[in-house]
Amino acid sequence: MNRLVDMQDALSQATTLEEFQTFVENLRAVYDLEHLVYHSVNSTGGQYAALTYEPVWVERYIEQDYARIDPVVQGCYRQFQPIEWKTLDWSTKASRAFLGEASEAGLGNQGFSVPIRGPSGQFALVSVNQKCNDEMWASFTSERSADLLLISHYLNEKALQIEGNPNRGPTRSLSPREKDTLTLLATGANRASIAETLKISESTLRVYIESARFKLGAANTTHAVAMALTHGLIVV
Amino acid sequence: MNRLVDMQDALSQATTLEEFQTFVENLRAVYDLEHLVYHSVNSTGGQYAALTYEPVWVERYIEQDYARIDPVVQGCYRQFQPIEWKTLDWSTKASRAFLGEASEAGLGNQGFSVPIRGPSGQFALVSVNQKCNDEMWASFTSERSADLLLISHYLNEKALQIEGNPNRGPTRSLSPREKDTLTLLATGANRASIAETLKISESTLRVYIESARFKLGAANTTHAVAMALTHGLIVV
DNA sequence: CGATCCCTCGCTATTTTGGGGGAGGGTTAA
DNA sequence: TTAACCCTCCCCCAAAATAGCGAGGGATCG
Incomplete structure (x- = not known):
């Protein structure tokens, strides 16, 4: 569990989006993952992410507004528990096309995402991605699920802090x-x-x-x- | 960390509200706390809790609809991070009266609450309460904050599972x-x-x-x- | 191919809110 | 003792929202 303590220390140093991004990249390396993603989504289409995907894929994702059809995002949005990508519904046409493009962009076959929610309807998810067989992946997710929950929490806390909280201004109290x-x-x-x-x-x-x-x-x-x-x- | 693993095992056995309540009571004992509370505040004003407070206090809390003025609930509602009760604003008249009543009902001077949010605006908080000095409490919360985050997550997961989600069924998505x-x-x-x-x-x-x-x-x-x-x- | 949903636009009432004035008495804190 | 809130009530009239109808074209899915 030292890794988590170290992580919190390192994360407390980050004060900019760049440092946050670097932190996510380091974290990916520490856990020896293919990809690690912090993805903050809001309903008006705005989104912010710190991730290790290929820039080309990220650009396409944003340009095509894939957050609206991404089964991972949609699935997480309706769940409280973390989601194993394999359990999602990949049957629709849009999902299949999306999956194909994602694979081409270098995403692994295994994935696991943790939904996180903050005040005022804030919503984000932390995803980990890997290339390996089902057995190895099941072992990883069951061993590391608690870690991932905590990581997700700390990442979101930091993201909210960096972005600045929206309750700015001296809101006068109501009678x-x-x-x-x-x-x-x-x-x-x-x-x-x-x-x-x-x-x-x-x-x-x-x-x-x-x-x-x-x-x-x-x-x-x-x-x-x-x-x-x-x-x-x-x-x- | 064995306690957490044991906890998950024990929690997975619980399928009713009574078992959930018993589980919360046991958890309080394991962590040697004065009180442990899981408090779900749903968006229609209804609330459900599994807790170790005195029944008299609970009854009064519900009857007076204290959730509306409880600084802990109000504070958690607009934060992402867990809250140390001491940092809340206890200066208003209502807060002071509330605090007085709470003390009489056997609540300790120290408290710590974790906000948890689920899909469809679900909101709950897990609070721990203790009678001790500031130093001991600071030591406890800093050592156990990760535990508490995970506990909160598992408790809420279980609560959502037990409650089922019948009330959130007909919420069709918006175009x-x-x-x-x-x-x-x-x-x-x-x-x-x-x-x-x-x-x-x-x-x-x-x-x-x-x-x-x-x-x-x-x-x-x-x-x-x-x-x-x-x-x-x-x-x- | 029909059902279902989404996007687009129109009409005439009726109901509800909002803007802008008042007034009096109570509590609280500087 | 003032000032600054808070709670309570009233007036008129204009502006805005809502109810209840209608229409057609496009996409998607079983």
């Missing part, structure tokens, strides 16, 4: 009533029913909505609710 | 246009400006909003955006 209001709005209730629930007049309710909007600098109610959610001010 | 739409709505844009941004007519845009609402079972646009956010379908 209890404002929280109640936004929370109920987030459940889809309209002003009339919320007023009834909170046993106040709709006029009063409007004051809360408006003051919450003002405090958050939100353009409208939906915006205010979205901001409150992503800033963790309310939990629905 | 790209629907995601675009909800994402822009979450930024506070109105329909006119979104239509302009996406270079489509407002009529078309309305179809997306309505189909997204329908798919998510949302009562209105704000609800749909909130659901998409908490389920991790969009990221702002």
Whole structure:
């Protein structure tokens, strides 16, 4: 387990994306893997990765927006547990084509990916890739799964830290009533029913909505609710 | 590290909530902690926990809906890293009252919590609690933080497995246009400006909003955006 | 080849929200 | 004792969103 301790030490030194990338490359070498990938995905198509794949493949992946069809990404997105690539559904046409291209780009036949989730819907995955037979791979993944979980956690922690956390700006705190209001709005209730629930007049309710909007600098109610959610001010 | 392996074995036997609860109790004993808590806060406001707190405290916690003001829950909700309770903000009146009650209920002065997130916005936290001085606690948490991360992961995996995923079944995935739409709505844009941004007519845009609402079972646009956010379908 | 979904656009009401004003009384901290 | 919040309530009117209909063309999959 020394490797993990060393890793944390080395990782704590990294403060830039370049150092992060170098770290991932070193980690690949230490574990004697074909490839190691940290891949952060967000739903709007933005993505950031530190990886050891061929640049050509990476470029094509981004250009073709393969994250949308990549069975590994899609599979991880719906699971909590790490995923063995072999267990994924490679039957669709798109998947097959994707697999073919990936093989050509030098990816091994074995793969294992760990989903990681952070606040505000942040999502990333750490994948390891190898060329070997099923038996050897099963042995590797069962022995190293705990390591991989921890590595994934530390990598994501570092990535979030380097990217800077999005909760920038002095978000003024909301009053209890404002929280109640936004929370109920987030459940889809309209002003009339919320007023009834909170046993106040709709006029009063409007004051809360408006003051919450003002405090958050939100353009409208939906915006205010979205901001409150992503800033963790309310939990629905 | 044998303890962790044993733990996984023992946990794999558990198939019911009662066994899960017993497992948590045993784990508390093994690590010689005052308390150990697995607390799942689901997005509809419901919560499920396996813990070693006094039943009276648990009842009060649920009855008063303390999850909404509990600084540990609130803090974990917006962090990726585990949290040391001492670093939280205990200055507000509600926090202080909460802390007072918690102490009376037998909670120790030291605490450490690990946030865990699963698919569809699932959120849980694992907390450990102890009565001891700062130095001893710092030593414990630094030595055991990796253990705790893994424990949290395995506990959540098991909890998800036991609970099954019936409530998250009908969440159909959103089409790209629907995601675009909800994402822009979450930024506070109105329909006119979104239509302009996406270079489509407002009529078309309305179809997306309505189909997204329908798919998510949302009562209105704000609800749909909130659901998409908490389920991790969009990221702002 | 039909079912199903996605993308695109239109119409007329009706309902809901938002903007901009007020007002009074309570608590808390400088 | 002020100032700065917080909670509560009211008015009018304009703007925006929603409900409930419709239409056609394209891709995909069984």
